[in-house]
Amino acid sequence: MTTTPEPPxxxxxxxxxxxxxxxxxxxxxxxxxPVPSAGTPVRDLPRSRxxxxxxxxxLPHVGNYLGALANYIAMQESHDAIYCIVDYHALTSTHDxxxxxxxxxxxxxxxxxxxxxxxxAILFRQxxxxxxxxxxxxxxxxxxxxxxxxxxxxxxxxxxxxxxINHALLTYPVLQAADIAIYHARYVxxxxxxxxHLELAREIVRAWNARYGDYFIEAEAVFSDAPVVRGTDxxxxxSKSLGNVIDIFAEPDVIRRQVMSMVTDTQRILRxxxxxxxxxxxxxxxxxxxxxxxxxxxxGERTAxxxxxxxxxxxxxxxxxxxxxxxxxxxxxxxRPGYVEEVLRAGAARLEPMARETIAVCHERMGLGxxxx
Ligand code: AQP
Numbered sequence: 001m002t003t004t005p006e007p008p009x010x011x012x013x014x015x016x017x018x019x020x021x022x023x024x025x026x027x028x029x030x031x032x033x034p035v036p037s038a039g040t041p042v043r044d045l046p047r048s049r050x051x052x053x054x055x056x057x058x059l060p061h062v063g064n065y066l067g068a069l070a071n072y073i074a075m076q077e078s079h080d081a082i083y084c085i086v087d088y089h090a091l092t093s094t095h096d097x098x099x100x101x102x103x104x105x106x107x108x109x110x111x112x113x114x115x116x117x118x119x120x121a122i123l124f125r126q127x128x129x130x131x132x133x134x135x136x137x138x139x140x141x142x143x144x145x146x147x148x149x150x151x152x153x154x155x156x157x158x159x160x161x162x163x164x165i166n167h168a169l170l171t172y173p174v175l176q177a178a179d180i181a182i183y184h185a186r187y188v189x190x191x192x193x194x195x196x197h198l199e200l201a202r203e204i205v206r207a208w209n210a211r212y213g214d215y216f217i218e219a220e221a222v223f224s225d226a227p228v229v230r231g232t233d234x235x236x237x238x239s240k241s242l243g244n245v246i247d248i249f250a251e252p253d254v255i256r257r258q259v260m261s262m263v264t265d266t267q268r269i270l271r272x273x274x275x276x277x278x279x280x281x282x283x284x285x286x287x288x289x290x291x292x293x294x295x296x297x298x299x300g301e302r303t304a305x306x307x308x309x310x311x312x313x314x315x316x317x318x319x320x321x322x323x324x325x326x327x328x329x330x331x332x333x334x335x336r337p338g339y340v341e342e343v344l345r346a347g348a349a350r351l352e353p354m355a356r357e358t359i360a361v362c363h364e365r366m367g368l369g370x371x372x373x
Contacts, residue, residue, distance in 0.1 A: 048079060048080070048186040048187070049079065049080045049081075049082065049183060049184060049185045049186055049187070050075045050076075050079040050080065050081045050082065050185055050186070050187045050188070050189065050222075051081075051082045051083070051084070051179065051180050051183050051185030051187075051188055051219070052068060052072060052083055052084070052188055052189050052190060053083070053084040053085070053086035053089065053126065053176070053179055054068070054069075054083070054084075054085060054086065054107060054111070055085075055086050055089050055090050055107075056085050056086070056087050056090050056100060056103035056104040056106070056107045057090055057093070057094065057103060057240055057241075058103060058106075058240045059106055059107070059110055059247055059248065059249050059250075060107065060110045060111070060114070060248050060249070061238055061240065061245035061246060061247055061248060062229060062238060062245070062246040062247075062248060062285070062319065063191070063229035063231070063237065063238030063239070063245065064191075064248075065114070065248055066224060066225075066226035066229050066288055067190070067191030067192070067193075067223075067224055067226055067227060067228070067229055068189050068190050068191050068224070069111070069114055070224055071189035071222060071224050072111070072116060072121075072189055073114060073115045073116060075187070075189055075222070076116065076117060076120040076121035077120065079187065081120070081121035081122070082121065082122045082124075082183050082185065082351065083111065083116065083121055083122070083123050083124075084123075084124055084125070084126050084179060085104050085107050085108055085111075085123075085124075085125050085126065085344070086126045086179065087100055087104050087125055087126050087127050088126045088127055088132065088133065088175060089126070089172060089175060089176070090103070090104075091168055092157075092166060092168045092169040092172055093157075093161065093164070093169075104125055104344075105340055105341075108123060108125075108340045108343065108344055109330055109333055109334060109340050110248070110249060110330065111123060112329075112330075112333055112340070112343065113249075113326045113327070113329040113330035113333055114248070114326050115326070118343045118346070118347065122347040122350055122351060123343055123344065123347045124344055124345075124347030124348040124350075124351060125344045125347075125348065126179065128344065128345065128347075128348035129182075129348050129351055129352070129355050131182060131355035131356065131358070131359050132175065132178050132179055132182060132355075133175070133178075134359055135178035135181065135182050135358065135359065135362065136171065136174050136175045136177075136178040138178075138208075138359075138362050138366060139174055139177055139178055139181070139204050139205075139208055140171065140174045142204065142207040142208045142211055143174055143204055143207065147200060147203065147204075148170055148171070148173055148174065148200070149170070151173050151196055151197065151200060152196050153172070153173075153193075153196070153197065154169060154170060154172070154173075157169055160241065173197050173200045173201070173204075174204060176197050176201055177200065177201035177204040177205060180201055180219045181201070181204075181205050181216045181217070181219075181358070182354070182355050182358045182359075183351065183354055183355070183358075184216065184217050184354075184358070185217070185219050186217055186219055186220065187219065187220055187221075187222045188201075188219050188220065188221050188222065189221075189222045189223075189224070190221055190222070190223070191223070191224075191227055191228065191229075191237075192223060192227035192228045193228065193237055194221065195221055195223075198219070198220075198221040201219060202218040202219065205217070205218055206218060212362075212365040212366060213365060215361060215362075215365070225287075225288075226288060229285075230281045230284070231244025231245060232244045232245070232246065232258055232259075232261050232262045232263065232281075233263055234262065234263030234264065234266075234280075234281045235263070245258070246258045246259060246319060248323050248326065248327075249323070249326070249327055249330055252320045255316060255319055255320050256316040256320070259282075259312050259315050259316035259319065260309075260312050260313075260316065262281060262282050262312060262315075263281065264280045264281070264282050264283075264308040264311075264312070265277075265279055265280040265301075265308075268280075268308065271304070271307045272304050273304060274301075274302055274303065274304050275301035275302060275304065275308070276301075276302075277297075277298035277301050277302060280301065280308075280311075282308065282311050282312050282315055283297065283298055283301055283311065285315055285319075286298070286311070286314075286315055286318070289315060289318035289319055289322055290314070290315075290318050297311060297314070353373075356371060356372075356373055357373060359371050360372075360373050
């Protein structure tokens with residue numbers, strides 16, 4: 001068995017300052033109000049590469065932000081960070097080309113507005129680096145079909161889109177493994193819903209390494225303090241496809257409406273009934289959007305001094321205030337023609353040498369034709 005070579009480096013190094021998610025988020029969002037204290041403190045993680053991808057399936061919501069994006073932004077300060085708009089993945093559910101194009105643009109704009117800094121992190125569009133699909137094929141040759149048939153997301157999609165169980169949907173986790181492996185990333189900031197995929201990605205590279213010699217890193221998931229954010233229904237994961245989201249970039253009155261529709265503690269029927277902040281999703285979100293006073297808010301609920309409507313109004317104000325700067329920045333960036341496209345293309349160009357090198361090593365080990373480096 002051969003030893004693992006040092007992975008090639010990506011773009012300029014991030015600054016040395018290693019900070020907590022909260023501090024880093026605040027530091028890179030000069031135009032925003034205080035940012036929620038979501039995010040795993042990353043100061044103890046050794047400096048190495050981070051990769052994560054987000055689907056261009058609409059605008060980011062509070063679940064995406066607290067579960068993953070806050071950590072994207074924090075980790076760009078302390079790691080070599082690579083973030084990707086995964087448009088190849090979106091093809092598994094969206095078959096409208098114009099929509100994918102528009103959503104890719106919108107998602108990139110959103111990430112940049114939230115504080116993702118192209119000087120510190122690489123942001124790119126997955127389909128601009130077609131080596132991802134080649135590596136998917138190469139990895140798929142070591143993946144037993146039973147591994148991917150049992151992934152929870154595949155079973156879920158079978159339920160939610162039974163009329164469209166396409167082959168790409170089945171292969172999705174192998175593409176995800178390739179996305180991470182191609183850049184030799186060690187950490188992957190994601191929400192808990194991605195835990196099974198991450199575990200599978202580790203198994204896939206382990207199987208490849210066992211057959212062809214150690215090369216790929218088994219990447220670790222990094223979860224935030226809010227690994228599963230529940231939606232406005234109070235039960236399910238906040239999710240665009242379930243329509244239970246609180247948007248980040250919507251107009252304030254839309255955000256207010258979404259928050260006011262939230263299901264709270266279902267056992268609190270009368271205004272005078274004591275509430276249970278531990279189960280109330282509105283109270284839980286106050287932990288992140290009212291970090292300095294959530295205990296007082298919870299106390300008000302427990303003693304029925306405050307009603308659910310007041311607590312929701314306050315949460316809506318806090319969410320609107322938290323993202324006001326990002327909303328403004330998004331408007332400014334949207335007025336710069338070509339800016340987003342420029343960032344995405346430059347990101348993909350910086351990654352080309354690393355992606356080609358990985359494919360070249362795989363070709364050598366797997367007995368395929370030589371690849372020009
Ligand atoms: N509710 C959530 N709580 C915590 N983390 C979440 N993430 C998504 N929803 C939550 C994390 O956000 C990142 C991007 O996710 P994605 O690209 O898979 O986005 P998504 O799954 O498209 O988000 P939705 O709203 O759930 O979309 P649909 O309904 O289309 O599937 C990931 O790291 C994810 O874990």
